[in-house]
Amino acid sequence: MAGHPEIAGGTRLSRRAAGAVGWSVVRFGGDQVFGFVVFAALAHRLDPATFGVFIVGLAVAEVGKIVAQGGLVSSLYRAPEITPRLADTVFWGNLGMGVLVAIACFALRHPLANAMGSPAAAPVIAALGCVVPVSAAGASHMSRTLRAFGHRALAIRSFGAGLIGGTLALLSAQAGWGVWALVVQRFASEAVGTLVAWHAFRWRPGLHFSWTTLRAQWRLGVGVATSQLLLVALNRTQDMILGRATGPVGVGVYRTAWKSIEVVAQGVISPFATVAVPTLAKLRHDMPAFRRGYVEMVSASAMVAFPAIAGIGVLADALIPLLFGPQWGESVPVVRVLCLLAPPFALNFFADPALTVLGKAGIMVRLAGIQLALTLLFCLVAAPYGLVWFAVAYVMRAYVTLALQLALLQRATGVLAREVLGGIAPALGAALVMAIVVWGTGDTMPVEGDSRSLGALARIAFLVTQGGLVYVAVVLAFMGRSRRMQLAAFLRRLRLQRQPT
Template sequence: MAQSPRLARRATASVFWSFLRFGSDQVFNFVVFVVMARLLSTADFGLFVVAFVYAEVGKIIASGGLVSCLYRAPEVTPRLADTIFWSNLGLASVFALGGLVLQQPIADALGRPEGGTVVAALGFVVPVTALGASHMSRNLREFGHKSLALRSLLSGLIGGGLAVVAAWNGFGVWSLVVQRYAAEIINTLVAWRAFRWRPGFRFSLATLREQAPLGGNVALSQLVILFISRTQDLIISHALGAGAVGVYRTAWKSTELLAQGTITPFSTVALPTLAKLQSDENAFRRAYLRIVAISGAISFPCIVGFGLLANELIPLIYGEKWAPSIPVAQALTFLVVPYALNFFADPALTALGRSGVIVRLAVVQLVGTIVFCSLAAPFGLRAIAIAYVVRSYLTLALQLLMFQRATGVAATKVLRSILPQVSAAAAMAVAVTAFSTLRDAFPNGWLYVACAVVLGAAVYVPVLALMAGPARAEALAEARRFISEGRRPTSEKA
């Protein structure tokens, strides 16, 4: 990227806008999640979780499969664009009809008559998402993250607001349906306005056959990754009951939101950036290591900090009835390293066209999750969380080796890129843990949390700067460029 200053500027500016975009998404989703956790019973909350899974599967099909081919293509021809658009819309429509046809079996499986109807309604959001997915991908290909950030703010504000109003007025799990429809309709309208392109009818079956392996593997890997976490829900439900699923999912969702909010903005920009560097191996490796390091510098203190303060934060945010989630959240905090690396493996491999490696890794992770969590289930929720963490580190070792063979990025260099962040987070953990002995001196939980956060930042930042060594001057310069690019008017960046 040093050899392409314009690419570096566009990438850093896009990260800025991606933070705004994903930050707003996570805030609004988090608000809805908290409201649901407080208003719904554990049984209703379990239905909410299942319905949310169906919505996420649909979103992956509509925006995470075939449209990923648009990133890697050297040139997006009219034939390619039309083929991807209509094929993607067709798949989304089939998914929607499938939910409609299967709503009764779904209701029977859930044991809730309204469950099938809720799931079927969510299925018809998927074609709406597909209508704007190609526009979104082509806009991201050109680093058009600013317009997408504004889109997310608008859709999140309206969709999240309507969902909260619906929940307060007794709509229950239907609040999720309200949120999805409002948000996706706005997303699609803004995507069409941001990228002024109207699909034609140059559909080509030959082009579809050419692109299907990459798009299919990307979608399949994302679905397998989604099922990795949801498999735990099935195991927990079978061994410990539906109420335990809500407890576990509350802890999981909290950690996941932090990871997505701090890492996904970087991983989203990583795909178009690395795709443009796919022909320059040295530049590709440097860019990959740099973006992993910078992302880790932000994500590590957030995720580790939540684990350290889970005793206070979970009751304060969700209510006292979710206190059993605390030990689970503390165990899941140790996923910070796998999170930091897993989020970037898929974009890098997709940029190089190595989607088969992604699928093989995802399948290994899924099988490992089933085995480890099933063995741990008789010992309770915390044991399941610990088993998942152990599985994650074991498969991470395999991932690093497979990633090294596929990309040429040495596993040792990847680990060294996050060593300063790990060390700084460990020092922060020691300081905050020692500070917890003074908890009784604070009149309320929020004041204690605020002081702990300030202390953690006061320890983390200087230790990170010290551990970064010779690279810290470059990192600080890059941070300044990041801030200046984010504030600079779009006309100046061009």
């Protein structure tokens, strides 16, 4: 290896990326588990209308968070060297915008709530707006930690953040705070997350803020932020349309179904996508390695995500009442439709990181704009026909734009669409076979009584175990010997190595 430093460097990067994925799974998994436990516990205590109110407030806060950070933190990944001037400019720029967003949310809370079709959400908008500067204060530290593959430290401490936020939310719910329990969870998680980032990356901002540096980074930053805003708008446009068509109840039912799918996607795909940014950034000068790394990450994430999402869809009739309560039964058919989003989910998580590190922000904005326009068209047409057809329309839109995304990605990066689709094909085929087997078996196992009865729980456990065994057997058969060896090599690297902090 000494005679081939480029190979040695590539191997080290591959191992660091694999270890970072492992720790990211721990970090995102902890966050998602605590968040989902709290969400499920509150779902048993709150009605769909109350959840709808919170979702409206959260929509505004998410937009504000993107505006505050402005995509500037992406410059910390791309810069060959982070100078004090660049670091201070990004930090103070993020924090200043965060304060402005908080002020805007408070001042405009009533007009914003009315525009979203939920006047009762005004105080929630104001409260969640105050969380934005708290998050912005840790954004630079988080990005610089991730740049150095410091996922281990963040995983350990992020677990504590989820525990604290979840515990406070549950105590608030038990005290009868209703929707404010969700607000408490959001504030506590972001506050502890910022403290985690400060502790993981020991750096104090100075006074080297430079308008010249800010303007130099602004072009890429604005492009990334605009793309992120448009992608958030994809989801929140649905909330606005549903709020107008069905009121907060429809929003609450739809978002509960969405949460069931999102928690899996965030937990198993986000760790790979987070590692993709620093990994691909280091490979951007070696495009063959860049393309191989991209396909490998997409394939690995699909291998975990597809069976999990398919399982949620097949078992939705048993899982939704168990997790959220019988009042959420209307979410079951919506969940089954939304689970068809698995391939677009897996691929969407990686397209933006790849384009970001190559400085192709314009393509991201163009694609996100097309997605938003088609979402408006499809969902406006479907809204009068109910939640299920609304979900069908969104899924159809996702596949239409997925084809466009693959074409644009191939043109910008050279990552061939057929290689990407070939990379996810074994996981997709095995997940489909698994879903058919589990669905057929489940129909032969009717259970009398409550969703929490011993018989109902035993049925779920049996079907989950059966599905896992079927999936593993089929995916190994689909992959062939060479792909199985590649997967085995990747899994050997995917161990929790000690990462630099």
